[in-house]
Amino acid sequence: MVEIINKGTYLYNGNTIIAHDDDINIDKIAAQVKEIASVKELLNSDKARKNTIAYSILMNHNKSGDEKNLRIKFDAMASHDITYVGIIQTAKASGLKEFPIPYVLTNCHNSLCAVGGTINEDDHMFGLSAAKKYGGIYVPAHQAVIHQYMREMMASCGSMILGSDSHTRYGALGTMAVGEGGPELVKQLLNKTYDVSSPEVIAVYLEGKPKAGVGPQDVALAIIGAVFKKGFVKNKVMEFVGPGISNLSVDYRNGIDVMTTETTCLSSIWCTDDKVEEYYKIHGREESYAKLQPGLVAYYDGLIKVDLSKVEPMIALPFHPSNVYAIAELNKNAKEILTAVEADVQKQIDNPKIKFGLADKIIDGRIRVDQGIVAGCSGGTYENIHKVAGIMNANSIGNDYFTMNVYPASQPIYMQLIKDGSIGKLMETGSIVKTAFCGPCFGAGDVPANNGFSIRHTTRNFPNREGSKPGAGQISAVALMDAMSIAATAVNGGYLTPATEIDVPDEEINYNFNSKVYENRVYFGFQKAEKESELKYGPNIADWPAMPALSENILLKMVSVINDPVTTTDELIPSGETSSYRSNPLKLAEFALSRKDPEYVGRAKAVQELETLRSTAIKENRVLDTELINVFEAANGGSSENLKELIRNTEVGSVIFAIKPGDGSAREQAASCQRVLGGAANIAEEYATKRYRSNLINWGMIPFIIDSSENSFEVGDYIFVKDIRQAIASGREAFNAKVISAKGNRNITLKISSLTEDEKDIILSGCLINYYANK
Incomplete structure (x- = not known):
């Protein structure tokens, strides 16, 4: 079904795989493609890697003149109503005058306006006023989820789009898209660049044709299950090639593509063809199409081979999209598999008072x-919902405990589903059809009952992404499935059923896009900035607090130690109802790590008080409290000589340790909330994604790395790093540090890899806002 080739691989004419191995004589490889002249020249990896689609697009957007260290300028950007207020506030504080590229502000996350009084709608009014003042594009609530709007209205072949949402993926439409934290969008708004080392490119070679009942989520989960734990595509570009692409509709391709985020890849791109051309024609944007394909011989750093004909209906069990099983296998071994998942989940939640059940x-x-839920950028496409309606037609979901909710991803999709009768079919079954909303994807809509088990064609099933609150004794679970198998399950009264076990109607699907709803409601303000107009501030919208520049030395106090294999951004700052407070840094920070380590906020604030005591004592020329005096003496080798100077030049900040933090969402608040509470660094064995590491840097926090052999931290430990400011400025990548602990002191080595000059300056300045203010 899915085969990984973990070595350099050539692709000839977009279809023929030529595995490359250093042990194989180049003449022997050349013999496989005799029709090519000068084969030895073509089979040069340095030259052939320039024949990938990804290379061409990246170089067309690179402003550095250096093929290895890229400085990317994007063609357009997108944010939703959890992120755009903070981004615009940061950019405004950094000197923003006008949006230099099309910037789309959608309202699909906080659109219910159900928590926190007026504050969600206040954010929307701020967004519209910002679009007017700076020349943006504003998509009101319920019109479209962010990524569907970008597909319909903004994607184009050969372009690049940056979004402040991790699922910013439009590769199937010929657009390389990247999801990042808000500060990276701020840089683009200020005419700066997105700086990244040239990524490796992994071919995803599709062959065959999916069998009836196998949908895009099944293919996506099969790929995620094969690559995630191996880190095979981490921070790389996935380039979809091969003859199987032609057997997939564009909606099907989009459904696979959006889930590439869950592999931890940097971006994705696909070959384009006449079906993509037709997609652009349907959407009235013929000029946006161009044929994209690799050169005659292209070199990839690895290859994932997917036989679409062998993919079965899949399910990703709690609590990760990579926890993948074939539904048939799960049904056959239900007790064994579900009991094992229960045990793993119990370890994750680490609370014996909460009993999590699946075997029941x-x-x-x-x-x-x-x-059952079908929603968002992955599930709410026209074809998915049309097929769900066809499967469920003339059936009933019953009047028992099972419920079924469907969310078309945009109003144009909704309109077409009404016209073709799909909405009526769904409503007759007892299913509820709702407007475009991302809530079921991040824990702000359709929360099941305690210990409920929800199957969803959405993007993620991390802990609490369904909205439960373990700290309050509540827990429920989400499994990811394809819309067709969800429909098959609904038809069978909620009993888990792969769509391959039912008759799936085979009918031609014709989609007509009606742009009137956007023309009549969306604010199109690009290049029409009303610079004299005022931003509309609700009472919850607050500026970022002041953040200090990095001191000469740093004393860190460990306030949370997380030894899970992977820590998600949802665990660092919960999604769901907390999103209402994302326009207020101080209020939102109160939720930091609340579901993973409820004591974190109190501990971090206590460290902030220590820093206040230190700075106040210096100003008033007073002696520090006993705890800090003893720690500083230990940091000074047990000597009191020059201690006052050491204290003067050493900031005290909090730090967390996690083995591999930052999987999942691009939300900058996973880092900024720590910073607001006085966080100065993270220590990790590795960072799950580039975007989380970038978020730390952009908020002035040091992304330290430590070898697993030296990882034995406990809450309350102090870590002293001498001359950190000079070391970072000079580009050092290894730092001697001292752990000062109740169990004894020890020396460790902390590392930071590959900081760009700008990243060094941002850390030295204390955050991105300070960096631009200094300039």
Whole structure:
């Protein structure tokens, strides 16, 4: 089904794989493609890697003149109503005058306006006023989820788009898109660049044709299950090639593509063809199409081979999209698999008072779920919902505990589903059809009952992404599935059913896009900035607090130690109802790590008080409190000589340790909330994604790395790093540090890899806002 080739691989004419191995004589490889003249010249990896689609697009957007160290300028950007207020506030504080490129502000995350009084709608009014003042594009609530709007209206072949949402992926439409934290969008708004080392490119070679009942989520989960734990495509570009692409509709391709985020890749790109050309024609944007394909011989740093004909209906069990099983296998071994998942989940939640059950969903030997959801940028496409309606037509979901909710991803999709009768079919089954909303993807809509089990065609199933609150004794779970298998399950009364076990209607799908809803409602203000107009501030919208520049030395106090294999951004700052406070840095910070380590905020604030005591004592020429005096003496080798000077030049900040933090969302608040509470660094064995590491840097926090052999931190430990400012400025990548602990002191080595000159300056300045203010 999915085969990984973990070595350099050539692709000839977009279809023929030529595995490359240093042990194979180049003449022997050349013999496989006799029709090519000068084969030895073509089979040169340095030259052939320039024949990938990704290379061409990256170089067309690179402003550095250096093929290895890229400085990218994007063609357009997108943010939603959880992120755009903070981005615009940061850019405004850094000197923003006008949006230099099309910037789309959608309202698909906080669109319910159900928590926190007026504050969500206040954010929307701020967004519209910002679009007017700076020349943006404003998409009101319920019109479209962010990525569907970008597909319909902004993607184009050969372009690049940056979004402040991790699922910014439009590769199937010929657009290389990247999801990043807000500060990276701020840089683009200020005419700066997105700086990244030239990424490796991994070919995803598709062959065959999916069998009836196998949908895009099945293919995506199969790929994620094969590559995630190996880190095979981490921070790389996935380039989809091969003859199987022609067997997939564009909606199908989009459904696979949007899930590439869950592999931890940097971006994605696909070959384009007449189906993509037709997509652009349907959407009235013929000029946006161009044929994209690799050169005659292209070199890839690895290859994922997917036989679409062998993919089965899949399910990703709690609590990660990579926890993948074939549904048939799960049904066959339900007790064994679900019991094992229960045990893993119990370890994750680390709370014996909360009892998480999945095996109790087995009724008479079959798994019965409580809820089905088809929504968002992955599930809410026209074809998905049209097929769901066809499968469920003339059936009933019943009047028992099972419920079914469907969210078309945009109003144009909704309109077409009404016209073709799909909405009526769904409503007759007892399903509820709702407007475009991302809530079921991040824990702000359709929360199941305690211990409920929801199956969803959405993007993620991390802990609490369904909205439960373990700290309050509540927990429920999400499994990811394709829309067709969710429909098959609904038809069978909530009993888990792969769509391959039912008759899936085979009918031609014709889609007509009606742009009137956007023309009549969306504010199109690009290049029409009303610079004298005022921003509209609701009472919850607050500026960022002042943040200090990096001191000569740094004393860190460990306030949280997380030894899970991977820590998600949802665990660092919960999604769901907390999103209402994302326009207020101080209020939002109160939720930091609240579901993973409820004591974190109190500990971090206590460290902030220590820093206040230190700075106040210096100003008033007073002696520090006993705890800090003893720690500083230990940091000074047990000597009191020159201690006052050491204290004067050493900031005290909090730090967290996690083995591999930052998987999942691009939300900058996973880092900024720590910074607002006095965080000065993270220490990790590795960072799960580039975007989380970038978020730390942009908020002035040092992304330290430590070898696993030296990782034995406990809450309350102090870590002293001498001459950190000079070391970072000079480009050092290894730092001697001292751990000062109740169990004894020890020396360790902390590392930082590959900081750009700008990243060094941002850390030295204390954050991105300070960096621009200094300039």
